[in-house]
Amino acid sequence: MIKRRTGKVRSLVLTTIKQTEEKNMTKRLVVLDFDGTITDAEEEGKPFVASYSNDLCLLVGKTPEDVMPVLRSVEAKIAADPGNNGWLYNKLIVAPATVDPYLRMRAIALRVFDHFKMFMNPSDRDSLLNFLYKRNYPLSGVAFKKDSLQMLRELCAHKDIIVYVVTNSDTAGVCKKITTLSAGNDELMRICDQVIGDAKKYLVDGRPDHVAESITLPGLERPVYLRRSAYFKALEYLRELNGVNWDAVTVIGDIFELDLALPFALGARVGLVINKFTPKYERDFITANSPQASCINLLNEVLPFVLQ
C-alpha cells in the first residue's frame, strides 16, 4: 500500500516537473527600461533644458546672447563625438552622455565652464553640476512615446510573457507616470508592482566576475564595462524568481552601454530603442549581433521581437 502510494506521488512529482519545464520553455521574461524607452525623454526634458541653460548664463555672469552660441556649439561637438563624451562615474565612462537631455546638459555645462574659464576646481564643479541637476529635474514633464500604451497592453495581455521595469529612476516617480498612462486600466496598473527602481545600472564595481570585465565595440575607442553588480543583482533576481534561463530573457532599453551590454553578455536578447542621439557604434553593434539583438525604431516592434 505504502509502496503504491509512494509510486503514485513519484509519478505526480515527475508529471508536475515535466509540466513546469514545458511551461517554462515558453515563458518569457521581458525587462523594460523606462526613461527614454517608454517615455520621450527629449520632450519631457524640454523645461529642464531651458531652465538649466538659463542657470548656466547666471553662473558665468553673461547674457543669453553671449552664452547660447557657445552652448549650441559645444552641444554640436558633443553630438558629433559621443564615444569621447561619456558619463563619468567613479572615474570611468559608464554610458554615452548624448542620448538623454539630463546627461547631455551635464557634459555641455562642463564645456561651457571651460570656455568661460569658470569653476575650475573639479570638486566644486561636481557639486555645482549635482545642484543644477537636482534643482532643474523636477521641472521635467511627462511624455510617452507613440504606441507605449499599446505595447504595454500587448505585453501584459500575453499569457507567456512576464513584464518588469528596471530603471535608475525612483520607483514612486515611475509608478506615478504609469498610473497616468494606464488611465484606470487594472492590467497596466499591475506593472507598478513590478518596477525595480534605483537600479544603479551605472555602478561598475568588478562584480559579477564570471562576466568579462568589458567588451569593445567597433568604432568606439574606450571599453564598455560589463561588471555592474547592482544591475546584475536585479536581473538575476527576476530570472531566478521566474525560473527561466537567460535565453528566455529580453531586455529593452535606449542605451546599449547602460541597459543592454550586461544582459547581452549574459545571453539575454536585447532590443535597442533608437533615437536621433543613439551613437552609431551602438546601432552598428546591435545590427551585427542579430538575432540576439535588434534595433527598435517604433515600440510596436517590441512584441514581435520578444516572440521571435
Ligand SMILES: [Mg+2]
Ligand atoms: Mg533610458
